[in-house]
Amino acid sequence: MKLLHTADWHIGKELGEYSLLEEQWNAFHQIVNIAETEHVDGIIIAGDLYDRAIAPTSAVNALESMLRELNLEKQYPIYAVSGNHDGATRLGAGHEWREQTKLYLNTTLAGAFEPIETNEAQIFLLPFLDPLEARTYYQISEDEAVNYSTIEQVMAKIIPDLVNNFDNAKKHILVTHFNVTGSGNEDYKFTSETNSRVGGLKGVPAALFNDFDYVALGHIHLKQASPNEKMQYSGSPVKFNTKEAQSEKGVYIVDISEEEVSTEWKRITTGKDLIVLKGTYEELITPSFYEQYDRDGKNWFSITINGIGARDSRATLSGIYGEVVELNYNLPKLINNEIDLAIDTKDQAEEDVIAEFYEKVTDNQLSKQQAAIVEQTLTEIKQSEED
């Protein structure tokens, strides 16, 4: 049995003012191709299908189309959970009907304990949850709540209840969506020790999952964050920010036919890439510099200007690069908190306050031309206030 493991689609997300939908469709089509080429028997989506609890209708239409293609048209079973970005109730609406065609989408703790059974495997679907939801489910009393106040504490209660339902003749797969810490090599004791570590770790120790043959994780967008080969983040199929700009995107093919579960990474190539640029304003607007990039909607650009740029930086750079999803200024003294920005405004003319601020931030004085712009702008403001 082979499963495709993906996660963190974040349908509905925007980069700056630009919708990611086209790029998400591009990634989706590649996922379908990989599923077909690899002849997988099902598809795992480990949470954060949507970017927001109340997804815009364009996102609802897109996700519905994707699920329709995978499950109704190509008839892949789907094993999915809700992530922290999803609205569990809204995403879960109608899930019993979706199960009629083996689209399993679990969004509640109550639904996690009964695994989906295939001939070879038990697939447990454990959605993202917070400790309060677990305390409600287990009817933890107020007195006991302190012992179930972290996600680690409640997971130390939940996981044994999943393991209790293991059929030893089968492989055991967990689909879930948390920040997992450690490598899983640590010993983990299900004792009162756990409960004494109140408010300690923010994540779930990987060692808690050691009884499973494979843990398909969502939440972290980079596969490098995976604890070990049996507990992996597939990462998001699309790059969502500059931290992810250099990373490789893809899915895992999980083969559970042999004694040991094995996985293989399948790369997804970007349609539009997210290109991160940094330079002085003069460099950034020099043709020999910018002509090395495919621009005009072919890529997204996250640009950092060393210095303060020009009066119309954003418009000029958008004119050159097309889709500028982020524009930052690198002003080291300001960033390093080296500047005392306190300026005595009381007895200074407005133009002098601006000039002083400029000098503090840039170490330069306003040029004659800049000073003239300041003066004219202030005059215009005063006039408009009098009108």
Add this chain to the structure above:
Amino acid sequence: MKLLHTADWHIGKELGEYSLLEEQWNAFHQIVNIAETEHVDGIIIAGDLYDRAIAPTSAVNALESMLRELNLEKQYPIYAVSGNHDGATRLGAGHEWREQTKLYLNTTLAGAFEPIETNEAQIFLLPFLDPLEARTYYQISEDEAVNYSTIEQVMAKIIPDLVNNFDNAKKHILVTHFNVTGSGNEDYKFTSETNSRVGGLKGVPAALFNDFDYVALGHIHLKQASPNEKMQYSGSPVKFNTKEAQSEKGVYIVDISEEEVSTEWKRITTGKDLIVLKGTYEELITPSFYEQYDRDGKNWFSITINGIGARDSRATLSGIYGEVVELNYNLPKLINNEIDLAIDTKDQAEEDVIAEFYEKVTDNQLSKQQAAIVEQTLTEIKQSEED
């Protein structure tokens, strides 16, 4: 073949600050009982399942439970459309999966043309829509838009396209959600005449539906608004406002086995009733008056005070009646616009302005006690402003 016809559930609606959910469950259980007693073959829900486009999660959970009980547990086919209160996209998400168990929920014009086929009937599901949606579907050009600017104009185009798909061996049922005008006895010509009546009627002429054997309507909450016996509003199963307080609630059982479709009204009794009271404040707080009603959460009260009531009318009345969902004041002169409310405030003390306003509205002068309350309140306000 027998169908139960209901509509306008408005799950998620509140009366004043009170949730209607308990009353909606009460009505729902009666609907299930009627369906079982009458051995119906399916259930029509003619729009406005939710009260809002983005329903609160409590409403999502409630509607899902109701649909689960009707369709998955008791295995009734469901024939439903979205109404103007529903968010079509969100309500329609997952509809292809719901169809696996004969829960047909259509929220798009595109989905209206292919009827659900049973042995005896074709059931067309036409959701609420606005003219723009129809123009988009039919790819009406800008030049032609003026001829498809009212709901009547677009329905005069849509209905013949439904009728075109009639199988003459079967009965033809339409489930829809509009304000229907006229009795259906009028002649209706599908000609350019229709298109010349730009911006005329706000509703859909009943005569447009004459080709159908039964039209199950939603939108208007009172069954009395039905154009004729073959085009009926079932009304809402719960009373939502004082206009509906005196009305009988229920569902229609539609029998389409005979040559002529026949219908039978089945009443739903209220758990909590909405009681409309009107009287002077003194009457309303007199035990011999209020003791004739079941109070303390057993009913909702919409109260109109003849006059201006007392300083703490709302608190006092809530203490007596329990759930006061509405509190109004009947001040005839004010309502009839007979009062010139312009008061010269410039050279008057605040207490005199208030006294003058009171006299204009009630025809009485402030009593000594009332004047003392005004004075003390103004003093407290001034003090708190100085603190």
